[in-house]
Amino acid sequence: MKTVLHLLWLIAAALLLSACAGSLQREGGSAVQLRGTGDLGLVIERASGHVTLVNTSTREAYARVGGLGDLSHASVVYSRDARYAYVFGRDGGLSKIDLLEARIVKRVIQSGNAIGGSISQDGRIVVAQNYTPGGIKAFDAETLELLAEVPAEYAPGKFSKVVGLADVPGNRFAYALFDGGEIWVSDFSDPKKPLTQRFPAGQQPYDGLVTPNGRHYLAGLFGEDGIAMLDLWQPELGARKILEKYGKGEEKLPVFKMPHLRGWSMAAGRAWLPAIGRHDVLMADADTWRERGRVAVKGQPVFVMASPDGRQIWVNFAFPDNGWVQVIDTLSGKVVQTLQPGKAVLHMEFTPRGEAVWISARDDNRVLIYDTRTFRQLGSLTAEAPSGIFFTSRAARIGF
Amino acid sequence: MSTRPALRRLLAAFCLGGLAGISLAQPSPARQQELIHLVRQDCGSCHGMTLQGGLGPALLPSTLADKPAESLVATIVYGRPGTAMPPWQRFLAEDEAQWIVGRLLEGFPK
Secondary structure: OHHHHHHHHHHHHHHHHHHHHHHOEOOOOOEOOOOOOOOEEEEEEOOOOEEEEEEOOOOEEEEEEOOOOOOOOOEEEEOOOOOEEEEEOOOOEEEEEEOOOOEEEEEEEOOOEEEEEEEOOOOOEEEEEEEEOOEEEEEEOOOOOEEEEEEOEEEOOEEOOEEEEEEEOOOEEEEEEOOOOEEEEEEOOOOOOOEEEEEEOOOOEEEEEEOOOOOEEEEEEOOOOOEEEEEOOOHHHOOEEEOOOOOOOOOOOOOOOOOOOOOOOEEOOEEEEEOOOOOEEEEEEOOOOOEEEEEEOOOOEEEEEEOOOOOEEEEEEOOOOOOOEEEEEOOOOEEEEEEOOOOOEEEEEEOOOOOEEEEEEHHHOEEEEEEOOOOOEEEEEEOOOEEEEEEHHHHHOOOO | OOHHHHHHHHHHHHHHHOOOOOOOOOOOHHHHHHHHHHHHHHHHHHHOOOOOOOOOOOOOHHHHOOOOHHHHHHHHHHOOOOOOOOOOOOOOOHHHHHHHHHHHHHOOOO
């Protein structure tokens, strides 16, 4: 009897041990290394449905994940623990990737044609913005189960493409309707029953951003010169136009690529914004929202991104000037550096505290890493037609 | 069934050939590659890399079938005022735009 009990104890202990060991084993048998994710990120490889996972401390790629569908114009948001990346593909695919295990943990096709997404303040809701069918859809961040949708029906039977989706405090999301000319704010306090407020904005909003404090939502207008601004602390005042007629009397140039308004473009008490159809970066006073001037640049700006400390603004350009990158010093308001990182520069991303910036050069199949103080190249890595670069530091930002 | 793409190609060639008697000069193979890249990547920033549409409409054979080739060529060359479609004449000759339209109508090469 005693020996049987002893044997049972041994078996139980062995089982317990193997269970513990199991939790540290991956399917392939390799042990998962315990580590944080604060210095990780990923690069979209737009043409092949892959992402390359990267480490910004070692400046190296550490894994590659495929099977993500059409990733042209793909964008990424991160879970609040910065372990999972939600990749929004052009074909409506929404994939949840585990950065530590370097694998897809969940993938759904949520629409026919999508343009990006955002994650809620509490980290529980992931929202995708769609062109077809026009509207937004909310998913459980854990399971990717559909929670609710808000069709962008701006007039009876008329649906708009949705652009510029941004999370704002209060588990709300702000976005703009390209065809409908409105800004909508949907409150997901009850995730299955969102409440939506509508605000007339102007002609053809093409993208939007929320200021880093989550207060002001700005929608750039394509159909007219100006930007629609909604004060989310006082939504009852409605959206008003700022930087109206910034190109008065000047002929607008043809636009070969729509600018993007993402990124921290608040720096030195000013908002820095791409002028559409012009070779200018616009500066607006962050208190009065009046124009404070313009900086002439090399082409039509696409991304106008402030470094984390707000000292520099890095700008890339639309075709055919997409081989250039310029840097504006926010103190002097002058271009201080002009770089040629490679062919078809599509995106730039700063490391969390901004000592380096990573730049994708699509047609060179390379990602270049630059020192933001010396402008020297620190390294590079190979990626197939790289586009968006997304680091986990986005997990903690409002508006992403 | 297999004759249909060929027929469509013939039809497209016929329509294009009818364009004000403009010659049907084919771009060189190297230039064709550049044009394919331009359409997929740069037109693709609005129309989607797979040309299934984005901010701009889809450019698939099924969506273009009922549109006259001539007006499609004009749209590429001169743009469409009042919309986001810019003129591409700085970067393309008219016969190159015709070649692009011909390829779009039959299903654009990868």
